[in-house]
Amino acid sequence: xxxxxxxxxxxxxxxxxxxxxxxxxxxxxxxxxxxxxxxxxxxxxxxxxxxxxxxxxxxxxxxxxxxxxxxxxxxxxxxxxxxxxxxxxxxxxxxxxxxxxxxxxxxxxxxxxxxxxxxxxxxxxxxxxxxxxxxxxxxxxxxxxxxxxxxxxxxxxxxxxxxxxxxxxxxxxxxxxxxxxxxxxxxxxxxxxxxxxxxxxxxxxxxxxxxxxxxxxxxxxxxxxxxxxxxxxxxxxxxxxxxxxxxxxxxxxxxxxxxxxxxxxxxxxxxxxxxxxxxxxxxxxxxxxxxxxxxxxxxxxxxxxxxxx
Amino acid sequence: xxxxxxxxxxxxxxxxxxxxxxxxxxxxxxxxxxxxxxxxxxxxxxxxxxxxxxxxxxxxxxxxxxxxxxxxxxxxxxxxxxxxxxxxxxxxxxxxxxxxx
Amino acid sequence: xxxxxxxxxxxxxxxxxxxxxxxxxxxxxxxxxxxxxxxxxxxxxxxxxxxxxxxxxxxxxxxxxxxxxxxxxxxxxxxxxxxxxxxxxxxxxxxxxxxxxxxxxxxxxxxxxxxxxxxxxxxxxxxxxxxxxxxxxxxxxxxxxxxxxxxxxxxxxxxxxxxxxxxxxxxxxxxxxxxxxxxxxx
Numbered sequence: 001x002x003x004x005x006x007x008x009x010x011x012x013x014x015x016x017x018x019x020x021x022x023x024x025x026x027x028x029x030x031x032x033x034x035x036x037x038x039x040x041x042x043x044x045x046x047x048x049x050x051x052x053x054x055x056x057x058x059x060x061x062x063x064x065x066x067x068x069x070x071x072x073x074x075x076x077x078x079x080x081x082x083x084x085x086x087x088x089x090x091x092x093x094x095x096x097x098x099x100x101x102x103x104x105x106x107x108x109x110x111x112x113x114x115x116x117x118x119x120x121x122x123x124x125x126x127x128x129x130x131x132x133x134x135x136x137x138x139x140x141x142x143x144x145x146x147x148x149x150x151x152x153x154x155x156x157x158x159x160x161x162x163x164x165x166x167x168x169x170x171x172x173x174x175x176x177x178x179x180x181x182x183x184x185x186x187x188x189x190x191x192x193x194x195x196x197x198x199x200x201x202x203x204x205x206x207x208x209x210x211x212x213x214x215x216x217x218x219x220x221x222x223x224x225x226x227x228x229x230x231x232x233x234x235x236x237x238x239x240x241x242x243x244x245x246x247x248x249x250x251x252x253x254x255x256x257x258x259x260x261x262x263x264x265x266x267x268x269x270x271x272x273x274x275x276x277x278x279x280x281x282x283x284x285x286x287x288x289x290x291x292x293x294x295x296x297x298x299x300x301x302x303x304x305x306x307x308x309x
Numbered sequence: 310x311x312x313x314x315x316x317x318x319x320x321x322x323x324x325x326x327x328x329x330x331x332x333x334x335x336x337x338x339x340x341x342x343x344x345x346x347x348x349x350x351x352x353x354x355x356x357x358x359x360x361x362x363x364x365x366x367x368x369x370x371x372x373x374x375x376x377x378x379x380x381x382x383x384x385x386x387x388x389x390x391x392x393x394x395x396x397x398x399x400x401x402x403x404x405x406x407x408x409x410x
Numbered sequence: 411x412x413x414x415x416x417x418x419x420x421x422x423x424x425x426x427x428x429x430x431x432x433x434x435x436x437x438x439x440x441x442x443x444x445x446x447x448x449x450x451x452x453x454x455x456x457x458x459x460x461x462x463x464x465x466x467x468x469x470x471x472x473x474x475x476x477x478x479x480x481x482x483x484x485x486x487x488x489x490x491x492x493x494x495x496x497x498x499x500x501x502x503x504x505x506x507x508x509x510x511x512x513x514x515x516x517x518x519x520x521x522x523x524x525x526x527x528x529x530x531x532x533x534x535x536x537x538x539x540x541x542x543x544x545x546x547x548x549x550x551x552x553x554x555x556x557x558x559x560x561x562x563x564x565x566x567x568x569x570x571x572x573x574x575x576x577x578x579x580x581x582x583x584x585x586x587x588x589x590x591x592x593x594x595x596x
Contacts, residue, residue: 105464332500
């Protein structure tokens with residue numbers, strides 16, 4: 001049974017999430033160095049972190065007729081939503097708040113990024129960043145339904161929306177094993193809502209970094225941090241949903257949760273360097289014509305299994 | 310007493326939405342007013358469920374119906390706006406009163 | 411604690427609702443509405459319906475983002491850089507709104523509400539699920555049909571091109587002629 005942790009976990013959960021995000025960034029930098037033929041040393045891994053003090057000290061860019069309030073609100077929303085989504089994820093046997101509707105909570109927080117990124121695109125009063133915001137909404141309309149069905153298939157198989165119950169329900173057989181399609185669609189969704197790798201279309205190079213383009217200083221830092229925090233949160237959520245949570249031989253629950261999260265994170269970081277950018281208009285058609293029917297059938301499988309149980 | 314106050318909140322949301330739906334000219338703004346009215350209905354249904362009849366699911370079903378009504382209203386509203394805008398570049402109700410008797 | 415939170419959410423919901431019609435910027439109006447409706451979801455969750463509350467928040471965020479897109483597309487002054495009034499019959503609407511509010515409030519305090527019957531079930535999500543798949547099945551079926559009709563109707567209304575545009579006058583084109591290619595190689 002997943003229990004609710006003490007009050008200090010409210011501080012520990014964001015710290016853990018941030019640590020995971022830093023590891024992901026470092027891993028990404030290492031892979032980038034290897035792909036470019038540079039030596040992969042500790043220094044290369046830590047180089048992206050040097051951006052943090054630089055961005056904190058940087059002079060913020062001012063734009064004419066920017067909607068400062070909405071811009072700031074959108075920029076802050078993305079990392080905050082990532083942290084809030086992590087509150088329901090059990091770490092071993094404890095979660096900060098094991099809500100009875102944890103899966104829906106995670107989904108709602110993820111949709112909050114839509115609002116955040118659209119506002120971050122709208123705020124600066126600049127064409128390319130608004131295009132970036134629109135691109136994320138288009139991409140969202142594509143990835144959201146398959147992702148929802150993937151979450152639903154895990155919840156259906158466990159007969160509960162509580163994330164702790166879903167992790168418990170997989171004793172022996174992980175959902176990833178007998179629902180591989182839902183797992184794959186979920187991982188694609190994770191890349192999509194952190195707009196990284198093949199889904200970095202809203203921040204694409206062809207529109208001068210899109211939603212990120214006009215941000216500078218702390219705003220830029222928050223948005224970039226939001227991306228990687230979302231990637232980490234998504235990877236951490238995959239563990240209770242599809243990989244049996246903290247269950248495993250020998251080690252305590254928290255160790256297994258950490259190991260599995262890091263493994264999923266490593267796979268995601270590896271994948272996001274391997275794939276070309278997918279245009280949202282193409283992904284919309286693929287998602288609605290191929291993925292939605294497939295994931296619907298995928299939800300039907302656990303429903304039938306539960307009925308026959 | 311809490312029940313009455315929550316009902317007043319619902320009434321307030323409904324009335325503000327009604328004012329908006331009646332006074333705005335733009336179709337999109339009218340839809341915002343209607344959304345607000347349905348928001349009031351949702352609050353009232355939740356209050357009735359919680360304070361009067363929590364053992365039955367009727368209040369919850371009303372909320373589900375209200376949320377569906379919101380989605381339907383949005384989809385049809387934007388479809389009509391798109392159609393009328395495409396036909397004559399209009400997004401105001403006062404310019405689309407051909408059926409006015 | 412709970413009633414304080416309820417009061418805060420209620421005041422925020424009302425303030426957001428009023429702001430919707432006070433903002434010049436349409437983007438701000440849309441997100442004021444989002445604030446208001448998210449507080450509505452919070453009130454629903456606080457009143458013991460966590461599932462419906464969170465689902466309301468989820469749906470409202472998606473709806474409002476889509477609404478923001480359409481609003482920028484159709485309104486003449488989405489950023490509110492030039493304040494302008496787009497009201498008609500302001501006084502009459504105000505009178506109707508205030509009158510309805512007064513009537514509702516009087517009704518709320520005058521109606522002899524029945525006493526609370528029974529207690530909440532251990533899991534309210536199960537309660538609504540069982541109701542929709544059992545006693546209220548007819549409601550669910552009607553809602554399903556309404557949503558289907560909406561999807562078809564809205565698409566038909568919003569699209570300019572029919573199948574003759576896509577497949578030719580004799581409907582004999584193998585691949586449709588679309589302005590945008592799409593992702594599955596058609």
